[in-house]
Amino acid sequence: MAPADLRRLLERVQAGDVDVEAAIQALADLPFRDLGYAKIDHHRQLRTGIPEVVFGAGKTPAETVGALQELHARSGLALATRVSEETAALATKKLPEVRHNDRARTLVLGTLPPTRARVGVLTGGTSDAPVAEEAAVTLEVLGCEVLRLPDVGVAGLHRLTSQRSTMETCDALIVIAGMEAALASATAGLTTKPIVAVPTSVGYGASFGGLAALLGMLTSCAPGVTVVNIDNGFGAACAIARISLANDD
Secondary structure (H helix, E strand, C coil): CCHHHHHHHHHHHHHCCCCHHHHHHHCCCCCEEECCCCEEECCHHHHHCCCCCEECCCCCHHHHHHHHHHHHHHHCCEEEECCCHHHHHHHHHHCCCCEEECCCCEEEECCCCCCCCEEEEEECCHHHHHHHHHHHHHHHHCCCEEEEECCCCHHHHHHHHCCHHHHCCCCEEEEEECCCCCHHHHHHCCCCCCEEEEECCCCCHHHHHHHHHHHHHHCCCCCCEEECCCCCHHHHHHHHHHHHHHHHC
């Protein structure tokens, strides 16, 4: 349940438009509903500003779709990440209105108009696109406006510098790169905007599955770069949304 939904319910009780018993029924599944295989946290958005999101990896298709349906039924909005093709096939069969982003491996039910930050999502190369799309979809679900700036890696630095004026129109930037991940430092040296950097597992043998990119971003010579875990586009988006929510307050 979103804070705005709870506020409206309480205001309607106060105004006499909703009786106490009806309000109790509306709040019956707080703080969570037990589905047997999962306890869906309907209270999370009230506590943190960000609703529970279904992590599809390791779940059966039926478990992921069931959790997605439960979240959507209560709040009108639901997101599942890291979903398999089998899960996506079941979801699109059972839920015609679901939106499946194959590259991001996400499923979304419901919509939320942009009310928070305008966020630029930069990638070093096209191979980083799956992580970038996970971040972009998550941002959109959380009410941020997303500006995609793909394939601006430092192997052709002019591609990045050509986007400098565009980056300044954003409130924050997510910078996603594999290999040696120099894009985070280069970007931070060109803009005033807050940067959350995401190392990806893209690269040859010595990249060690993204460890080289992670260490490169952590040891950036450009100050103020915040770094999340390897391939964690979702986490980067949530960090930006939290900052945006704090600024709204």
